[in-house]
Amino acid sequence: MSLVVFNKLLRQNRCITQAVQFRFRNCIYYYFSRLNSHKSNTSLNSNHKPKNEVSDKIKPIKERIKENAKTASYIGVIVLGFGVTGIMFYTISKELFSSKSPNTVYNKALQRVISDNRVQDALGVPIKGYGEETKRQRRNHAAHKVFMRNGIEHMRMQFYVQGSRQKATVHLEVKENSSRDYEYRYLFIQLDQYPRTTIILEDKRSND
Structure with a gap:
């Protein structure tokens, strides 16, 4: 092979190598840009939930009123039970221990x-x-x-x-x-x- 032909092939290989490197860099850049775009979209979706999802976790006011009334009734029954028990103990102690019973x-x-x-x-x-x-x-x-x-x-x-x-x-x-x-x-x-x-x-x- 002559020297002229060898130099011509070397220049062609260099051009091919540079073209491949350029294409590779473009692919890498495109991949990471898409990856970053997906992460940012996911973060926005997590921080800004739709209004209907937030409202589903808030109970309606009628249901909250009903639960509060039920809790108040339970507390009233407990207080009434303690009151009746106290009256019974007072009556029994008065009957047994009072000097005038x-x-x-x-x-x-x-x-x-x-x-x-x-x-x-x-x-x-x-x-x-x-x-x-x-x-x-x-x-x-x-x-x-x-x-x-x-x-x-x-x-x-x-x-x-x-x-x-x-x-x-x-x-x-x-x-x-x-x-x-x-x-x-x-x-x-x-x-x-x-x-x-x-x-x-x-x-x-x-x-x-």
Whole structure:
């Protein structure tokens, strides 16, 4: 091959190489420009959501009002339950622990009666007390009545005691004193069997 032909082929190869490089660079540039354009479009779509997509996440006002009303009703039921429970506990504690409750008056009077020597001799020991018999044959209810007389609170009560020999009926009345505590106006028992003897433990009716 002559030198002239060799130089001609070398120039042709250089031209082909430059053309290929140019085409390659254009392809690379076109690829990355398309890639960047896709990323920017994705970012815009994520930042600017359609109005209907945003509104779907917001509940209608009627539904929100309904849920708020339901929540308020639940809270009202809970508060009402606590209130009823508190009233029950207050009533029970007042009945059991108050010095002026019928239960307290009954227990004190019963202890006073069964510890009296005259009652023990008349009825025989041991002595137990009980109230009025109910339909279920329970005897834990002592009949009583609370009333006002001359602006002073009174309580009248009746219950029963039974010993080994006979039974008796207990009658009592208490009234408020200056300290607003109960004190006996009278307390006595009446034997059920003949002769119907009465044993008086307290009687202050003459002081009225």
